[in-house]
Amino acid sequence: MARLLDPALATAAPGGVLVVDFGAQYSQLIARRVRECRVFSALVPHDADPEEIRALHPAGLILSGGPSSVYEEGAPGLDPALLDLGIPVLGICYGMQAMAQALGGHVAHNGVGEFGKTAVTVRSREGLFRDLAVETAWMSHRDAVVRAPDGFAVTAEAPAAPVAAMEDARRRMYGVQFHPEVVHTPFGTDLLKGFLFDVCDCAPTWTPVQVIEDQVERIRAQVGDERAICALSGGVDSAVAALLVHRAIGDRLTCVFVDHGLMRLNEGEQVEQAFGRHFKVPLVHVRAADHFLAELAGVTEPEEKRKVIGREFIRTFEREAAGLGRERFLVQGTLYSDVIESGGKDAATIKSHHNVGGLPEDMNVELVEPLRQLFKDEVRLVGEELGLPERMVWRQPFPGPGLAIRIIGEVTRERLDILRRADFVLQEEIRRAGLYRDLWQSFAVLPAVRSVGVMGDSRTYAYPIVIRAVTSDDAMTADWARLPYDLLERIASRIINEVPGVNRVALDITSKPPGTIEWE
Numbered sequence: 001m002a003r004l005l006d007p008a009l010a011t012a013a014p015g016g017v018l019v020v021d022f023g024a025q026y027s028q029l030i031a032r033r034v035r036e037c038r039v040f041s042a043l044v045p046h047d048a049d050p051e052e053i054r055a056l057h058p059a060g061l062i063l064s065g066g067p068s069s070v071y072e073e074g075a076p077g078l079d080p081a082l083l084d085l086g087i088p089v090l091g092i093c094y095g096m097q098a099m100a101q102a103l104g105g106h107v108a109h110n111g112v113g114e115f116g117k118t119a120v121t122v123r124s125r126e127g128l129f130r131d132l133a134v135e136t137a138w139m140s141h142r143d144a145v146v147r148a149p150d151g152f153a154v155t156a157e158a159p160a161a162p163v164a165a166m167e168d169a170r171r172r173m174y175g176v177q178f179h180p181e182v183v184h185t186p187f188g189t190d191l192l193k194g195f196l197f198d199v200c201d202c203a204p205t206w207t208p209v210q211v212i213e214d215q216v217e218r219i220r221a222q223v224g225d226e227r228a229i230c231a232l233s234g235g236v237d238s239a240v241a242a243l244l245v246h247r248a249i250g251d252r253l254t255c256v257f258v259d260h261g262l263m264r265l266n267e268g269e270q271v272e273q274a275f276g277r278h279f280k281v282p283l284v285h286v287r288a289a290d291h292f293l294a295e296l297a298g299v300t301e302p303e304e305k306r307k308v309i310g311r312e313f314i315r316t317f318e319r320e321a322a323g324l325g326r327e328r329f330l331v332q333g334t335l336y337s338d339v340i341e342s343g344g345k346d347a348a349t350i351k352s353h354h355n356v357g358g359l360p361e362d363m364n365v366e367l368v369e370p371l372r373q374l375f376k377d378e379v380r381l382v383g384e385e386l387g388l389p390e391r392m393v394w395r396q397p398f399p400g401p402g403l404a405i406r407i408i409g410e411v412t413r414e415r416l417d418i419l420r421r422a423d424f425v426l427q428e429e430i431r432r433a434g435l436y437r438d439l440w441q442s443f444a445v446l447p448a449v450r451s452v453g454v455m456g457d458s459r460t461y462a463y464p465i466v467i468r469a470v471t472s473d474d475a476m477t478a479d480w481a482r483l484p485y486d487l488l489e490r491i492a493s494r495i496i497n498e499v500p501g502v503n504r505v506a507l508d509i510t511s512k513p514p515g516t517i518e519w520e
């Protein structure tokens with residue numbers, strides 16, 4: 001049975017380009033590239049009903065890559081009706097092969113493939129290759145189209161792909177064996193632009209201003225005269241979601257900021273300053289540090305810490321919500337990547353990433369999710385446009401359980417204070433060095449050991465601080481960041497001089513895998 005499409009597509013998709021997803025790891029990247037050209041794009045499953053797709057009025061379709069072979073057992077099929085909608089189509093890799101096969105061409109399954117940078121020779125510059133300097137492109141295929149369907153011209157070839165590109169301008173159908181969406185195809189973005197603007201006649205209107213207008217309208221339609229509530233975490237997602245809703249319904253939104261006392265230095269104050277004072281959003285700032293510390297007393301096991309914090313967060317939030325009264329809507333900062341990820345495959349749960357700030361399951365509310373269509377970088381652009389302070393817009397990811405999972409062993413007020421001060425120094429130096437935005441995360445960890453040192457003439461017996469800094473695209477994998485030695489030296493010497501209770505600084509040089517980013 002065809003899967004139902006996300007109802008939110010109804011407003012965003014008209015005039016945009018839908019990526020028909022055959023399961024390639026690059027499918028999301030195609031949508032991102034299209035959006036970077038300021039054209040809306042979203043993934044739809046390959047078995048979506050073609051009539052539903054037509055009803056969304058997309059200006060174009062891109063068939064994504066997929067498994068290694070159209071002959072593979074269970075290979076996702078292309079519904080030929082998609083090709084009869086009269087909508088321009090660009091097939092990429094598997095998407096081109098599936099299209100070729102559906103239209104009567106031939107795909108050979110001969111086991112000789114091309115992987116990586118490959119020389120491509122252009123045969124025709126009439127269509128998509130007009131004005132493009134083409135030498136190499138990124139390939140990743142074993143099968144190849146060996147005969148293009150009737151009506152198609154072969155426009156490029158490669159050593160193991162006699163049809164490296166093909167097009168039928170009359171029917172506005174195009175196929176490329178290589179991947180224009182990856183940076184290793186130097187002319188890839190220009191080729192996509194040709195498809196978007198010359199073939200599909202898209203307008204470059206997907207801008208932060210447009211997103212804000214659309215969402216404000218949607219939120220007004222959804223919430224009507226009712227009231228909404230939002231849990232702020234200090235992170236960019238909940239902040240942008242809240243500001244969008246505030247712009248739409250004004251003071252009928254109440255934000256609740258449960259300050260569990262496990263934030264970094266001054267972070268709670270920043271939320272208060274931005275929301276309460278600057279944007280004047282009705283804000284309930286719950287100062288619950290004492291309560292959380294009491295609940296965490298004696299807890300040393302990482303998953304237990306997460307459970308306690310998650311549970312207390314929800315209890316506190318519910319209590320506040322109950323005190324407010326008649327909020328029928330709950331605002332959440334769900335992102336497009338969360339939507340895609342929960343749409344299918346089960347990723348192995350390595351840690352229970354309890355999303356503190358998550359939805360209390362039995363609350364009787366309807367969700368408002370204004371970021372459901374946005375990637376993280378787009379959320380940041382919208383945040384900037386809304387005037388959110390730079391620090392909040394560009395904040396590195398910070399786990400819901402906060403500093404508690406960076407303190408190995410028991411979380412006490414004293415240890416929290418040590419870590420917070422050390423972390424502050426580290427952040428400040430990283431920012432000064434201009435590296436903050438280049439790093440996925442950078443932070444300090446407080447292990448549960450002490451070591452001997454000497455300061456002045458006295459022996460010390462104090463904690464070490466571990467510096468953890470990683471680069472990553474999505475936190476699934478990460479590499480330890482090669483921070484300059486002089487920066488490391490400044491961080492180490494400042495931490496030891498400025499933070500009582502610390503006499504040693506170490507650097508974590510573990511990538512993920514085998515390590516995780518956090519220590520707990």
Ligand code: XMP
Pocket residue numbers: 306350351352353354355356397398399400401441475512515516517518519520
């Ligand atoms: P790991 O440590 O598993 O972390 O490599 C991957 C990413 O997830 C964040 N993280 C969490 N976020 N609640 C959260 O909201 C959690 O319990 C949690 N644990 C880890 C981590 O900071 C990194 O960005």
